[in-house]
Amino acid sequence: MFRLEVRTSTPAWFNLVLPLLAIAATLILCSGLIALAGANVFESYGVMFTASLGDSYAITETLVRAAPMIFTGLAVAVAFRAKFWNIGAEGQLLAGAVASCFVGAIPMPGPLAMLLMAVAGAAAGAAVALVPATLRVRFKVDDVVSSLLLNSVIYYALMALIEGPWKDSFSGYPISPPIEDSANFPVLIEGTRLHLGVVAALIAAPLIWFLIVRTTLGFRIRVTGENPEAARYGGIHVERVLISTALLSGALAGLAGVGEVGGVHFQVMSDISPGYGYSGIVVAMLARLNPLGVVPAAIFLAAVMTGAEAMSRATGVPAFLSDVIQGTALLAMLVALLFTAYRIRRVGAIR
Amino acid sequence: MPAPLIEMRGITKSFGAVKANEAVDLSVAPGEILGLLGENGAGKTTLMNVLFGAYAPDAGEILIQGRSVRIASSADALAAGIGMVHQHFHLAPRLTVLENLLIGMSGKSGRIDRAGGLARLAEIGRQHGLTLDPNLPVSALSVGEQQRLEIVKALFRGAKLLILDEPTAVLAPSEVDGLFSALRSMAAQGLGIIFISHKLNEVRALTHRCTVLRHGRVAGRVDDPANTTSAAMAQLMCGHEIVPPARGPSTPGGAVLILDGISTSKHSGTALRDISLAVHAGEILGIAGVSGNGQRALAEVISGVRTPDAGRMTIAGQTVSRFSPREVQALGLGRIPEDRMTTGLVTNLPLADSMVLPRIGTSTFSARGLLKPDAIRAFAEEQIKAYDIRCPGPMTRAGALSGGNLQKALLARELAFDPKVLIVSQPTRGLDIGAARFIHEKFLDMRAKGCGIIVIGEDLEELLVLCDRIAVMYEGRIAGTLDSADATIARLGLLMTGAEAHG
Ligand SMILES: Nc1ncnc2c1ncn2[C@@H]1O[C@H](COP(=O)(O)OP(=O)(O)OP(=O)(O)O)[C@@H](O)[C@H]1O
Ligand SMILES: [Mg+2]
Numbered sequence: 001m002f003r004l005e006v007r008t009s010t011p012a013w014f015n016l017v018l019p020l021l022a023i024a025a026t027l028i029l030c031s032g033l034i035a036l037a038g039a040n041v042f043e044s045y046g047v048m049f050t051a052s053l054g055d056s057y058a059i060t061e062t063l064v065r066a067a068p069m070i071f072t073g074l075a076v077a078v079a080f081r082a083k084f085w086n087i088g089a090e091g092q093l094l095a096g097a098v099a100s101c102f103v104g105a106i107p108m109p110g111p112l113a114m115l116l117m118a119v120a121g122a123a124a125g126a127a128v129a130l131v132p133a134t135l136r137v138r139f140k141v142d143d144v145v146s147s148l149l150l151n152s153v154i155y156y157a158l159m160a161l162i163e164g165p166w167k168d169s170f171s172g173y174p175i176s177p178p179i180e181d182s183a184n185f186p187v188l189i190e191g192t193r194l195h196l197g198v199v200a201a202l203i204a205a206p207l208i209w210f211l212i213v214r215t216t217l218g219f220r221i222r223v224t225g226e227n228p229e230a231a232r233y234g235g236i237h238v239e240r241v242l243i244s245t246a247l248l249s250g251a252l253a254g255l256a257g258v259g260e261v262g263g264v265h266f267q268v269m270s271d272i273s274p275g276y277g278y279s280g281i282v283v284a285m286l287a288r289l290n291p292l293g294v295v296p297a298a299i300f301l302a303a304v305m306t307g308a309e310a311m312s313r314a315t316g317v318p319a320f321l322s323d324v325i326q327g328t329a330l331l332a333m334l335v336a337l338l339f340t341a342y343r344i345r346r347v348g349a350i351r
Numbered sequence: 352m353p354a355p356l357i358e359m360r361g362i363t364k365s366f367g368a369v370k371a372n373e374a375v376d377l378s379v380a381p382g383e384i385l386g387l388l389g390e391n392g393a394g395k396t397t398l399m400n401v402l403f404g405a406y407a408p409d410a411g412e413i414l415i416q417g418r419s420v421r422i423a424s425s426a427d428a429l430a431a432g433i434g435m436v437h438q439h440f441h442l443a444p445r446l447t448v449l450e451n452l453l454i455g456m457s458g459k460s461g462r463i464d465r466a467g468g469l470a471r472l473a474e475i476g477r478q479h480g481l482t483l484d485p486n487l488p489v490s491a492l493s494v495g496e497q498q499r500l501e502i503v504k505a506l507f508r509g510a511k512l513l514i515l516d517e518p519t520a521v522l523a524p525s526e527v528d529g530l531f532s533a534l535r536s537m538a539a540q541g542l543g544i545i546f547i548s549h550k551l552n553e554v555r556a557l558t559h560r561c562t563v564l565r566h567g568r569v570a571g572r573v574d575d576p577a578n579t580t581s582a583a584m585a586q587l588m589c590g591h592e593i594v595p596p597a598r599g600p601s602t603p604g605g606a607v608l609i610l611d612g613i614s615t616s617k618h619s620g621t622a623l624r625d626i627s628l629a630v631h632a633g634e635i636l637g638i639a640g641v642s643g644n645g646q647r648a649l650a651e652v653i654s655g656v657r658t659p660d661a662g663r664m665t666i667a668g669q670t671v672s673r674f675s676p677r678e679v680q681a682l683g684l685g686r687i688p689e690d691r692m693t694t695g696l697v698t699n700l701p702l703a704d705s706m707v708l709p710r711i712g713t714s715t716f717s718a719r720g721l722l723k724p725d726a727i728r729a730f731a732e733e734q735i736k737a738y739d740i741r742c743p744g745p746m747t748r749a750g751a752l753s754g755g756n757l758q759k760a761l762l763a764r765e766l767a768f769d770p771k772v773l774i775v776s777q778p779t780r781g782l783d784i785g786a787a788r789f790i791h792e793k794f795l796d797m798r799a800k801g802c803g804i805i806v807i808g809e810d811l812e813e814l815l816v817l818c819d820r821i822a823v824m825y826e827g828r829i830a831g832t833l834d835s836a837d838a839t840i841a842r843l844g845l846l847m848t849g850a851e852a853h854g
Contacts, residue, residue, distance in 0.1 A: 215720050216717045216722060219704070223697050223700065227693070227698070227699075230694055232694075233676055233688065234711075235677035235712070
């Protein structure tokens with residue numbers, strides 16, 4: 001017989017071991033599906049690995065995919081720290097993409113264009129996140145529901161835009177006009193797609209970590225998230241903290257969209273994000289809401305995504321496996337988180 | 352002595368390096384009320400959790416009516432006839448009283464016997480005076496009623512032994528009498544009861560026998576509590592004598608806190624009606640009253656979280672204009688709340704964070720938006736040392752501290768900045784007499800330094816020991832203010848019922 005006992009403290013090495021355990025459990029659980037699809041489990045995972053992390057080109061491709069998830073992962077981690085349940089990173093990303101595409105299409109010097117794209121994208125994402133935050137602070141509307149539903153609103157607004165005014169009149173495809181060439185983010189390694197936005201994402205993570213751990217705003221975010229009443233009595237303006245958190249979170253998610261427009265697609269289309277906003281939730285949870293952990297977590301999910309496509313080509317296992325792995329990883333992590341609050345004890349040793 | 356109903360033998364339980372219980376023996380006979388005493392952290396709750404199956408002991412055995420049993424879960428405990436009323440209740444707030452009683456009571460058929468439940472509830476109510484409206488949702492019950500429901504729940508499941516962990520800490524003095532008569536009536540029917548309390552006069556009035564724990568071990572037993580002095584019991588608990596602090600004469604200075612005609616709307620709880628009072632430097636003013644007569648609203652207004660509809664408040668000569676916690680703190684108000692875990696500390700974060708929370712924006716702990724982690728840590732370490740807060744260090748989760756240590760942490764945090772006014776609610780609730788004594792001493796020190804202190808409390812004896820003047824609240828008004836030299840429990844009690852206010 002086993003049972004759960006409440007822990008009084010969590011050892012630090014848990015932060016490392018738990019996500020690894022969750023990932024291991026995920027791969028084991030998903031191997032059943034691969035076997036069901038008639039492929040060899042080891043071969044399939046092998047293909048996934050080499051295609052995503054096997055050589056330097058593969059690694060750059062994985063990093064390019066990881067970049068938007070680093071941003072959305074940071075967005076979610078910051079929000080969840082304050083217990084602002086932002087499930088809307090997807091919509092905020094799309095808003096950021098549209099805004100930066102709009103700015104990027106205006107002719108101007110390249111560096112200025114890139115800067116303005118980032119500003120516009122961040123502002124658009126922040127504006128979208130402001131909606132659920134305001135609804136919650138003012139009218140106690142559940143932020144999970146409002147931020148989630150807003151994703152659909154933004155998505156269909158984007159569709160209306162690219163099916164309507166932005167539609168490519170020449171080809172008739174529902175895609176926006178491209179941004180100016182000068183606004184394309186510079187590629188850092190010749191022959192790859194590794195663009196400036198990836199570096200920005202890698203720099204953003206330690207910056208956000210610093211903000212959470214070392215600034216008064218970060219302190220207020222943490223305290224508000226853990227105990228809003230104590231925060232209020234302690235002189236913290238809880239509503240203001242929630243709004244600030246939402247703005248920051250939305251801006252980060254918006255930057256994910258900026259990177260996709262400026263560094264990868266150079267325009268906006270309906271599938272500009274294969275759910276990077278939702279993946280950000282998985283990333284943040286795997287990282288245990290630690291901004292530094294967001295980077296490896298995002299790289300893991302990116303590797304699964306790129307790897308799954310290659311595996312699908314090589315072994316015939318449907319690429320949807322990537323989504324299953326993501327979902328399973330989230331569940332496994334949620335289960336693993338139980339062990340931070342509880343320990344398992346064997347009972348029956350009494351004699 | 353009749354054969355014991357329950358016997359615990361040689362129970363040992365450690366949490367890491369902490370030996371919470373060590374070779375503890377304890378027994379309860381049918382019809383007996385056993386007091387379980389000990390300082391904060393002596394291991395009372397742990398021992399009872401072992402008995403109730405929440406923790407597996409590292410060593411030792413439990414016997415029920417002479418037979419060794421293994422209690423691996425609370426379900427086992429309930430099946431063995433052991434019921435427990437925890438310090439924090441375990442009720443479903445949206446369900447009704449009856450539904451809460453019937454949770455987990457469906458028979459093998461899976462059917463729920465509402466009619467039978469109603470009949471049992473009525474019967475228990477008649478027998479022990481534990482009446483409850485079966486159709487009220489739990490969220491509508493007072494704390495005392497919720498506790499009653501927990502007791503009835505245990506009886507419903509056929510408890511032969513009832514454990515009550517500090518049941519009176521949450522009750523108003525008037526509710527305590529009702530609880531005691533119910534407990535006596537249950538004992539008269541052969542139930543065994545284990546009663547935990549830090550209030551020795553209650554223990555002397557109620558229990559037949561006591562077991563005293565100290566540092567996890569049995570320090571001694573008291574066979575005749577009614578005829579044992581509180582001082583002797585305290586000595587057993589602490590290992591040394593506890594002398595009540597002496598309140599010397601005070602020389603109050605000018606008023607440091609003035610409330611002038613403060614009224615609030617009945618937004619939640621009792622509204623305040625035209626409250627005017629003044630606290631002077633070097634004075635301790637008590638606010639007595641049956642709980643629910645506006646004390647909470649008063650504390651909220653003074654703490655700056657509630658803006659009154661009318662009236663003026665002045666702290667150290669400055670009029671409070673916007674009523675925010677930050678403003679009143681900046682004017683020199685310190686606050687020690689009654690609910691340490693909810694409005695005081697942040698249980699899931701390191702203790703150091705809670706200790707600097709109200710002053711995080713000041714230049715001591717931050718500059719230009721950046722924290723000063725070394726200063727924060729040093730401050731916490733310093734206070735931990737100065738107040739002898741028992742914990743592994745400033746980075747310990749605040750929630751892992753015992754009640755007495757949490758209270759010391761709050762006290763340290765507020766007193767470190769020499770407040771001009773201190774507002775305190777139920778300062779020693781749940782604390783052992785040694786810790787309570789320490790807290791009282793600190794208040795008297797602050798008073799000597801010229802701080803004006805308001806103590807909101809229900810324990811009249813405590814107020815009489817501590818306060819220079821005592822104001823009594825009744826229905827949101829100050830019913831009267833007595834000099835504590837002229838105040839007696841009887842006169843205060845009369846004011847608390849509103850008698851003089853109407854007469
Ligand atoms: N789950 C736990 N993990 C680690 N230590 C614990 C745990 N529960 C209790 N302790 C420690 O065991 C000791 C005994 O605690 P316990 O809660 O039993 O004391 P108590 O006598 O009930 O005190 P109080 O009067 O404050 O309620 C304390 O040192 C406490 O810090
Ligand atoms: Mg206890």
